Amino acid sequence: MSTTAERRHGPRLRADASRNRERIVAAAREAFVEHGADVTLDEIARRAGVGNATIYRHFADRSELIRQVTLEVMNRTIELAESALADEEDAFEALRRFAYGATEERIGALCPILSEDCEALAAQLAEKRARLERALQGIMDRARDSGLLRPDVASGDVMIAIAQLTRPLPGTTRVSLDRFVHRHLQLFLDGLRAPARSALPGAAATFEDLRNDH
Amino acid sequence: MSTTAERRHGPRLRADASRNRERIVAAAREAFVEHGADVTLDEIARRAGVGNATIYRHFADRSELIRQVTLEVMNRTIELAESALADEEDAFEALRRFAYGATEERIGALCPILSEDCEALAAQLAEKRARLERALQGIMDRARDSGLLRPDVASGDVMIAIAQLTRPLPGTTRVSLDRFVHRHLQLFLDGLRAPARSALPGAAATFEDLRNDH
Amino acid sequence: MSTTAERRHGPRLRADASRNRERIVAAAREAFVEHGADVTLDEIARRAGVGNATIYRHFADRSELIRQVTLEVMNRTIELAESALADEEDAFEALRRFAYGATEERIGALCPILSEDCEALAAQLAEKRARLERALQGIMDRARDSGLLRPDVASGDVMIAIAQLTRPLPGTTRVSLDRFVHRHLQLFLDGLRAPARSALPGAAATFEDLRNDH
């Protein structure tokens, strides 16, 4: 019967709803990047071309939306890492491609979101995080094995530095660092090259250190 | 004698306004570091142990408070740069000392504040900014002249990277990057060393690029 | 049918926004009259039976609400003047009818609002003001031509005096002048009659003199 009903009215509503959800997530991602982490839901709804209440049909509350945006970015970043690993001959070039690509993904704008203290997020992210870590470690392992990467750095170090160096300035500022981000990533990458030019203080960071429930 | 009494009993009931002002600025600085740039004035007042309206006796409004905190941090950072330049034999070591010291100053938490769109702030900060730039350039010039620093980086590049790499994660997160900041600064510093290991994309950043009125 | 049902049960749960808007304007008008121009929005919201934030859905801010209330009263006053001019045989009687009617419109309570320093208000009011002036001048011209009105007074004189004489006392006072307003208007009207019983000092007031942007 439900099938009949669907046939009568077409599966349009379902498709529309699913499409709405995607549009909201995409709009939220863009809004976070452009307006900072404090964008209002009304602004996100406006960008998505839906009513504000529609957001609540798809997401329980604001942090749930943020969570989903984070997952979305994680997925894209995973794909980025995996394709960099698969495509590039030069392992260090794969690392550079990953870092530069992360800039385009605005991972710096959305990494903050990682820190939302939300246990459910940690749970959902666990798998994504692990997969991303595996991909990035793959890149780094290969580079290290090729003698291109200094051996005293771990995937967490790189992930954190990339995220921080690509973060936009807070507020609705007219100052943008966009022009310089690649420079600073490149300088950091140069510091990662073997042979190491100094002894690093502290212990290498792993993705585990980014979990907020310990 | 009163000093002795004060030492024994503590500064009794002095309730002087100038002390309150200092306490407010200090509380604001800490609050910005811990809770981000959006802390409420109530939270700041609570930390300072004063009523919220007391803040308005000392500062015209929220942005005026932010301005003063920024100036305070600028002053401390200037002193940091100047003493590093004066004290250290090795010019690159001076740079490292400056970078590490900036971590302690929480410059990453307060640099974001630079972006507050406030013309008066820019005006007041102009002199401080120039002085800080001079000091940092002094360090870098010496290091470059000693053949320790790659020649294709400018003071703005270093300032931005230090600020970004030392920023705390947003939100009231339980994740802190404190343990790793020195590592990542060190990696960046290694990337700064001569000889350059790559050609940098884009143009070198100057302090001028950090002004928000253009 | 629905109309019948509505008549029987009253407008059930219509909760339409346009009705809310009207209720807010009406509540604001009454509140201004009773409590003066400084009533809080909370009081207005309470009278309108809505939450305070609802006011902001309909009006950008406080002055926008004031603007709309003023326009509303202007419209009613224009209609008052035009119908007085059209209906009354005796031109001086038309003037009296206008003055007395203005009392009912509480124009004295709301004219003060005219002084809100708001450029947008002046702009929007310009047309209304001109139209009201035309109507009142029409009344006065006819009365003057009939030899009933002294020739040395202008429309601004009459408008100001009516507004002032019908103003309620400020504060939440228990003293009301309502009982006396018509008396004082009548005395003023008697002073307006031809022949003039004295030479008036100063220059005649026009509506132009009531604009706040010069």
Next chain:
Amino acid sequence: MSTTAERRHGPRLRADASRNRERIVAAAREAFVEHGADVTLDEIARRAGVGNATIYRHFADRSELIRQVTLEVMNRTIELAESALADEEDAFEALRRFAYGATEERIGALCPILSEDCEALAAQLAEKRARLERALQGIMDRARDSGLLRPDVASGDVMIAIAQLTRPLPGTTRVSLDRFVHRHLQLFLDGLRAPARSALPGAAATFEDLRNDH
């Protein structure tokens, strides 16, 4: 002994205090006229050249200060009425002089204060009110007896109208009616002349009607 003490330190403090009180009242009167009924106590204190807390040494609270300002204005207005009655030959001219003088006293700005719902005020004002009424009635009686004043008006009518016609517009407006006040008072006075040109509606107003405790 207290006399001795006073002699030792001089009666200066007493004189200063009394002088301060007068300065505060005068400053408050001016501030009310210039800035409206909502002037802050800080502004009044600034004008008086004293600290804000000093106001509280002389007046229990804001309404107590307002009360005293009202009494001050009442006193000046009484003197105005009594001297007009004593000096002028023509009884109607005395009325005109009183009305115009009231403009200079800014009675319109301070009459509002009459309406402060404060029982203590009514008590203190009772005598002043009575005395002012006697003086104004004296003027009006003489004018009526001379056949110059229409017989159907009472002192309250005149008092109210003068107060209303001389009130400044509220808010920090750039529109001032100062230029026109005398005109409108004159028109009202012309309406007061005998013979009456119309029958007045309602009952004549007495000062009793201005009391707020009934």
Next chain:
DNA sequence: AATGAATGAGGGTTCATTCAT
């Protein structure tokens, strides 16, 4: 399912009043 409208809770700010010197 989707949405425009409504709202309570909370933030920045002001000011009459009180406190401490």
Next chain:
DNA sequence: AATGAATGAACCCTCATTCAT
């Protein structure tokens, strides 16, 4: 006695969230 400083209560306004259509 006089005052600079401190403050709670209240105002305007915003926004995440809920309601009614």
